[in-house]
Structure formats: C-alpha cells, structure tokens
Amino acid sequence: MAFREPHELHKRRWSRNLGLGIVLAVFVALVFGLTVVKVTNDPLRLDNGQLKPSSAVQQQGGN
Amino acid sequence: MTDASFETQTETGEAQFGDYVALLKPRVMSLVVFTAAVGLLAAPGGVHPFIAFFAVLCIAIGGGASGALNMWYDADIDRVMKRTSGRPIPSGRVQPEEALAIGLTLSGFSVIMLGLATNWVAAALLAFTIFFYAVVYTMWLKRWTPQNIVIGGAAGAFPPMIGWAAVTGDITLASILMFGLTFLWTPPHFWALALFMNSDYEKAGVPMLTVTHGRRTTRRHIFAYTFPLAALAIGLAFTQVGGPIYLAVAVVMNLAFVKGAWDILRRDEPTAEADKYKVEKRYFAFSLLYLFVHFGAILAEATLRPWGMGGW
Structure with a gap:
C-alpha cells in the first residue's frame, strides 16, 4: 500500500513539530544526564557504594 | 477543532x-x-x-x-x-x-x-x-x-x-554587588535608548522619562546615575570576586561612561536632531560593552584564581 500524500497542514507545521520533537529529546537527555551526575556524586555514599556514617555526612554538610 | x-x-x-x-x-x-x-x-x-x-x-x-x-x-x-x-x-x-x-x-x-x-x-x-x-x-x-x-x-x-x-x-555581599552593577546600569542604558526612540514610547503611552519629564531631564538623570554606578562598580573590585584586573577595567570603563554621560548632558535637542542622535546611539552601544567587559573581568579573575593569579 502506498503512503498517502501528507496533508498540507502537516507540511505547514513541519518546522514546529520538528522543533518540539528536538526540544523534548533534549529535555529527556538533560534529565538523564542530571540523574547520572546526581547519582554518581551522591554525598551519602562512599566510593565503594556503602552508605557513609551519619557523622561523616554531617561534617560534610553538602547537598 | x-x-x-x-x-x-x-x-x-x-x-x-x-x-x-x-x-x-x-x-x-x-x-x-x-x-x-x-x-x-x-x-x-x-x-x-x-x-x-x-x-x-x-x-x-x-x-x-x-x-x-x-x-x-x-x-x-x-x-x-x-x-x-x-x-x-x-x-x-x-x-x-x-x-x-x-x-x-x-x-x-x-x-x-x-x-x-x-x-x-x-x-x-x-x-x-x-x-x-x-x-x-x-x-x-x-x-x-x-x-x-x-x-x-x-x-x-x-x-x-x-x-x-x-x-x-x-546571598553574600559580592553577589548583591553583582546584582547592583546591572541594576544601576539599566537606567542610563535604557534612557539613552529612549532619547532616540522617544516617539515610539509616546505613541504607545508608556510613561518613559523622556515622555513625562522631557529629554533635558532625562539627560540629567543619565549623568546622575553614572556616579553611584561607578562607585558600586569600583567597590565590587574589593570583594571576593574582584582583583587588580577587574579594578583596572572598572576604573577605565567608568571614567569613559561618566565622560559619555557628560557629553550627552551638554547636548541640546537641535544639535542631537541634526546628527540623528549620533552621540546617544554611541553611548547606548557603549553601555552594552560596559556591562560585558565588567562581567568579563570578573570571569577573568575567577579563571586565573586557580593558578594563583586572580583576586587579591
């Protein structure tokens, strides 16, 4: 079955649909990146993945 | 739909x-x-x-x-x-x-x-x-x-x-002064624009200083604002974001900014209209450079600090 000719409306709105798609993709990538950074820089965990003792966290006082 | x-x-x-x-x-x-x-x-x-x-x-x-x-x-x-x-x-x-x-x-x-x-x-x-x-x-x-x-x-x-x-x-003194730098810079920057865009604001009924108090008063206001701005801009040099580079930049740029405002103050309307507000337009463009260079100098101090060169 052949593809139908795109409606004139789709041609007109191509730029905004593409733009919005790119914006959403970038947003997903940014949130993913932020999650990775936040998780790998968790002040509550030591390098070996163990939770830090509460006294060490209080001394550090970070976010 | x-x-x-x-x-x-x-x-x-x-x-x-x-x-x-x-x-x-x-x-x-x-x-x-x-x-x-x-x-x-x-x-x-x-x-x-x-x-x-x-x-x-x-x-x-x-x-x-x-x-x-x-x-x-x-x-x-x-x-x-x-x-x-x-x-x-x-x-x-x-x-x-x-x-x-x-x-x-x-x-x-x-x-x-x-x-x-x-x-x-x-x-x-x-x-x-x-x-x-x-x-x-x-x-x-x-x-x-x-x-x-x-x-x-x-x-x-x-x-x-x-x-x-x-x-x-x-929020600290340094960040408040960085706020103050843009805050005090805004009036002379926009009033310089209003001097040569007056008819636009008048048509729209926006009470810009040029519309409500006239251009003479606006010129005086531009000049007056450059002094507290210069004091604050130079004062910022002595906070934790400042240093010798910033101080030198601030002194030179503020002298030029006050001089530009003085040139605007001395002009009357017939002179300005004759050269199509050349001085006012130049001052407006310079005001953009003014802000860019100040923040650029703060950035330079911050960039050099890890090598022991930025700051005091």
Missing part, C-alpha cells in the same frame, strides 16, 4: 518554531546567560560542570519565560511601537493564549528543575525574578511610572545572583 478554524489559522499566518523561540527574547537571554554564568563561575566552591550548564540553562529558560509573559501582556503596546510591531503576537503569528501558556509552563519547569538540580535558594530567586519582571515591572510599573525601568531593572539584575546561589546556596 473544526475545518473552519483551520481556515482561520491559515489566514492569520501559521507560527513556525522560530516564532515560539522569539517569544523568549533570545537577545535578552544572551545577557542573562552570560551574567548568570559569570556569577556561577565566580562563586567559591564550584559544582559539577553538567550541573553548572543545567543551572545556567534553567536561568535562561526562566528569563525567556518571563519574556513570553511580557509579550502576552504587552501585545497592545507592542502593536503600536515600530520597534516591536514585528513580534510574534502583534504580527498575528502566535496567539496571546499560546504565549501565556508557554510563559507559565516554562516558568514552572525552570524553577522546579533548578531547585532539583542545585538548591531551593537559587530556585526561589529565579521564581522571584520571573514574578518581578512579569508582574511588578510589566503589569504594574511599566504603564504607571517614569521610574518603571529603574525599579524594573532589578529583574534583569538577578541572574548573577542566582548563578552564585546555585553554587553556594546563599
């Missing part, structure tokens, strides 16, 4: 993606990005580069959102003024309701994402900035008082303070 409404949309012109970007005032955004980035990089401590990038992006989008809200509310004024009549709403490419929805959505997104990425002090400052620009300046001051840009200028001055707070989570 019916076919009939599609027809109507076609007649008024279909918005392209660039029209929605234009709602965010990209040129103003570039100043916001630069000053916010400098505030962030000059702050003691530092954050992960990705968080820094994300924070500046949130501040830029927050600034853009307030620009969209401004265009939604000021569409009637923008339609009358030559400088703004080509904006997406007055030209009919974007509907006012769309601008309002984009402004509100991006405001919420930017504040929440900044809070999650950095801290809630920075997020609260960004929320206040959006509120200040969209409500205090746009809805209240702009149409009411000739001091509109004096007080409203605070909205554009917050970004370095937000950038700083994104790293430190607090």
Whole structure:
C-alpha cells in the first residue's frame, strides 16, 4: 500500500513539530544526564557504594 | 477543532518554531546567560560542570519565560511601537493564549528543575525574578511610572545572583554587588535608548522619562546615575570576586561612561536632531560593552584564581 500524500497542514507545521520533537529529546537527555551526575556524586555514599556514617555526612554538610 | 478554524489559522499566518523561540527574547537571554554564568563561575566552591550548564540553562529558560509573559501582556503596546510591531503576537503569528501558556509552563519547569538540580535558594530567586519582571515591572510599573525601568531593572539584575546561589546556596555581599552593577546600569542604558526612540514610547503611552519629564531631564538623570554606578562598580573590585584586573577595567570603563554621560548632558535637542542622535546611539552601544567587559573581568579573575593569579 502506498503512503498517502501528507496533508498540507502537516507540511505547514513541519518546522514546529520538528522543533518540539528536538526540544523534548533534549529535555529527556538533560534529565538523564542530571540523574547520572546526581547519582554518581551522591554525598551519602562512599566510593565503594556503602552508605557513609551519619557523622561523616554531617561534617560534610553538602547537598 | 473544526475545518473552519483551520481556515482561520491559515489566514492569520501559521507560527513556525522560530516564532515560539522569539517569544523568549533570545537577545535578552544572551545577557542573562552570560551574567548568570559569570556569577556561577565566580562563586567559591564550584559544582559539577553538567550541573553548572543545567543551572545556567534553567536561568535562561526562566528569563525567556518571563519574556513570553511580557509579550502576552504587552501585545497592545507592542502593536503600536515600530520597534516591536514585528513580534510574534502583534504580527498575528502566535496567539496571546499560546504565549501565556508557554510563559507559565516554562516558568514552572525552570524553577522546579533548578531547585532539583542545585538548591531551593537559587530556585526561589529565579521564581522571584520571573514574578518581578512579569508582574511588578510589566503589569504594574511599566504603564504607571517614569521610574518603571529603574525599579524594573532589578529583574534583569538577578541572574548573577542566582548563578552564585546555585553554587553556594546563599546571598553574600559580592553577589548583591553583582546584582547592583546591572541594576544601576539599566537606567542610563535604557534612557539613552529612549532619547532616540522617544516617539515610539509616546505613541504607545508608556510613561518613559523622556515622555513625562522631557529629554533635558532625562539627560540629567543619565549623568546622575553614572556616579553611584561607578562607585558600586569600583567597590565590587574589593570583594571576593574582584582583583587588580577587574579594578583596572572598572576604573577605565567608568571614567569613559561618566565622560559619555557628560557629553550627552551638554547636548541640546537641535544639535542631537541634526546628527540623528549620533552621540546617544554611541553611548547606548557603549553601555552594552560596559556591562560585558565588567562581567568579563570578573570571569577573568575567577579563571586565573586557580593558578594563583586572580583576586587579591
């Protein structure tokens, strides 16, 4: 079955649909990146993945 | 949506993606990005580069959102003024309701994402900035008082303070003075523009100082503002973001800024009209350079500090 000719409306709105798609993709990538950074820089965990003792966290006082 | 409404949309012109970007005032955004980035990089401590990038992006989008809200509310004024009549709403490419929805959505997104990425002090400052620009300046001051840009200028001055707070989570003398630098710079910058764009503001009924008190008074005000601005700009050199490079830049730039304001003060209207406001236009362009160079010097101090060269 052949593809139908795109409606004139789709041609007109191509730029905004593409733009919005790119914006959403970038947003997903940014949130993913932020999650990775936040998780790998968790002040509550030591390098070996163990939770830090509460006294060490209080001394550090970070976010 | 019916076919009939599609027809109507076609007649008024279909918005392209660039029209929605234009709602965010990209040129103003570039100043916001630069000053916010400098505030962030000059702050003691530092954050992960990705968080820094994300924070500046949130501040830029927050600034853009307030620009969209401004265009939604000021569409009637923008339609009358030559400088703004080509904006997406007055030209009919974007509907006012769309601008309002984009402004509100991006405001919420930017504040929440900044809070999650950095801290809630920075997020609260960004929320206040959006509120200040969209409500205090746009809805209240702009149409009411000739001091509109004096007080409203605070909205554009917050970004370095937000950038700083994104790293430190607090507000200090250095960040307040960075705020003050843009705050005191705004009146002479915009009044210089108003001197050669007066007819636009008059037509739109915006009570700019040039419209309500005349150009002579505006020239005096420009000159008067350069002194507290110079004192603050040079004073900033002795805080933790300053240093010898910044001090040298601030002294030279402020001497030139006061001299430029003196030249504007001495001119009368027939002289200015004869050369098509050449001096005022030059001063307006120089004011952009003035702010860029000051924040550039703060950035230079911050960049050199790890090598023991920046700062005192």
